[in-house]
Amino acid sequence: MIKKTILSALALCVLSAPLVFAQENPEEKTEPQKFDPSVQRTFYICGTSHHMDLNPHTSSFSNEAQIINGLQEGLFSYDPKSLEPVPALAESYKISRDKKRWTFTMREGATFSDGTPITAQTIIDSWLLMQKTPNAPYASLLDCIQGIRDYREGKIDKDKVGLKVSGKKLIVLLNTPTAHLPRLLCHHSFSAFTGDMNVFSGAFKIAEFNSQELTLVKNERYWDSKNVALNEIKITLSDDEKENTWLFNTGRTDWVMYSIDSDKLINKNSLKISAIFGTSYLFFTCRNKYWDDANFRNALITAIPWEKLRAGNLIPATTLVYPLAGYPQVEGLTEGNEDEAVELMNEVREKASIPKDKILDITFGISDGEYMMEMAKILKEAWAPLGVNLVPFKIKEEEYLNAIPYLNYDIFSYSWIGDFADPLAFLELFREGSTLNQTSWKNSKFTELLNQADLTTDASERYKLLSRAEQVLIDDGVVMPIRHSVSLHAIDLKSVGGWYTNALDLHPLKYIFFKDYIQSDAPNVVVGPDLHVSPNYDFTSLTFLQQR
Known part of the structure; x- marks a missing residue:
């Protein structure tokens, strides 16, 4: 997802509360809120400029997800506040004793917008269609279902996949217990x-x-249409911060996502900034000679001046997975040491019979912004004493993420927001055979730990296995974490209901409504705090690419 996230000094310097990451509470469910139909009108949104792919099978950007979640729905939807699964096209479900047979009862009378009934077979057809759709990034997340990977790879017919219909029930047969399936x-x-x-x-x-x-x-044919308040939503795609801010200040738009000049925002209470379950990082593709070897990669990583590389970031990241409650601590990347790095590089050169004075090139695909150019400069200077020459290649920002699979460079930058608050949402990016994996990295220990985590039904033990897997990923020198993600919105919650700050930065459109509220002539300019930020913070560094 291309998200222009530039926060002004005025907006952030006055925020005074400590950082809190909003995790889901399994016990917390949002009660439906009543709305007055007479006060509802067109809801206006300013979203980030982006070539929108609204096909749910191929879309991977989070600004697209925000819209698609209002257009398409599956067996479950998100609770707007807790993000816990809420029954949608499935009225209910049952799980077998061995946790590998899930039976979903489909909602009676549900139809598509054209009146076509939505049945258990509809879900099967949709999931199988995705498996055969080119560039469907999330297809492998269903590999927990019996036979679905073999079907995707053309090894079996669809009738051999563990998806069955029994009347109005959908039966899903799993390879392993999958507690996070909903x-x-x-x-x-x-x-x-x-x-x-x-x-x-x-x-x-x-x-x-x-x-x-x-x-x-x-x-109007949506099964829960009576509880949808808004009749119309108009979304403008714009990165013009001044224009978006003017529209918000004058009441011409109700919600601005990311591209806003917070210095010029009149109602400071409307500014919503929070940490979300996301991480920006660099990664090795592990496709080419030398850099497909963990020893070479780790020599480079040891040379990185991490404090300098992460300077100016609101929430520096030393690990890939944002720390979750109950998730064991992973030893991250915190300190660089040039002397140690040179020694490591000399040792690995000797083992590979590479002369110490031979210059090794490494390629870095970067977007064409100043932030990435500065990052490339820091790495180039850090790696020069190791006899390594970093060669940056610029890629247009709007083309960057989609170009990664087709460019044979050694390093890329990535920003990822987890699709559910679980470490697997990140570790799946590096699982061998995953449709989300952008690397050629393979590690049997990593794979085995993920497989063991898939098998266990003990939540604590599962987290331990996943944290060990993350440690393998970091120790093998594949990822270089830079920062955790931050969301930025302008929305007046005195007049708008059904919108909540949450860990995944997803705000289901079906729940949004206008309150019976009259804005005063003199807006309250006291900012509601969410994050504590130093007055010396470099806010321009928050421009980044994110994908979901």
Whole structure:
């Protein structure tokens, strides 16, 4: 996801509360809020500029996810506050004693926007369609289902996949117990989708769509339409911070995502900044000679001046997974040592019969912004004493993430927001055979730990296994964590209901409504605190690319 996240000094310097990461509370469910139909009107949103892919099977950017979650729906949807799974197209479900047979009872009377019934077979057809769709990033997340990977790879027919229909029930047969399955199935990729971009299973449908504007209207055939307050949503795609801020200040837009000049924001209470379950990092593709060897990679990592590389970031990251409650601590990357790095490089050169004076090139694909250029400069200077020459290659920012699979460079930058608050949401990015994996890295110990985690039904033991897997990933020199992600929005919650700050920065459109509230002539300019930020913070560094 391309997210222009530039926070002004005024906005952040006055925030005074300590950082809190909003994790889901399994016991917490948001009670439905009543709304007054007479005060509802068109809801206006300013979103980040981006070439939108609204196909739920191929989309991977989080600004797309925000919209698709309103257009398409699967067996579960997200609670707007806790993000816990809420029954959607599945009214209920049962799990067998061995945890490997899940039976979902489909919701009676659910239809698509064109009136076509949504049945258990609809879900099967949608999931199998995704497996055969090129560039479907989340397809492998269903590999917990019996036979689905073999079907994707053309080894078996679809009738051999562990997906069955029994009346109005969908039966899912798993390879291993998968406790997080309901959370996973909230994701838009697993919605009921026919492949027709003009047919919708969610609360809204598209009325108009072009490169700059998107209009959604209420889907009257949606099974829960009576509880959807808004009849129309207009979304403008713009990175013009001054224009977006003016629109918000003058009441011409109700919600601005990311691209806002917070210095010029009149109602400071409307600024919502929080940590989310995301990480920006560099990674080795492990495709080319030398850099497919962990010893070479670790020599480079040891030379990195981490404090300098992470300077100016609001939440520096030393590990890949944002720390979760109950997740064992992983030893991250914190200190560089040039002398030790030179020694390590000399040792690995000797073992590989490479002369000490031979210059080794390493390529770095970077977006064309100043932040990435500065990062490349720091790494180039750090690695020069090791006889390594970093060669940066610029890629247009809007093309960067989609270009990664097709460019044979050694290092790329990535920002990822987890799709559910679980370490696997990140570790899956490096699992061998995963459709999310952008590397050629393979490690049998890492794979075995993930497999063991898949088998256990003990939550604590599972976290221990996943933390060990993350440690293998870091120790093998594959990832270089830079920062954890931050969300930035402007929305007046005195007049808008159903919108909550949450860990995944997802805000289901079906729950949003206007309150019966009259804005005073003199807005309150006291900022509601969420993060504590130093007055010397470099806010321009928050411009980054993120993907979901």
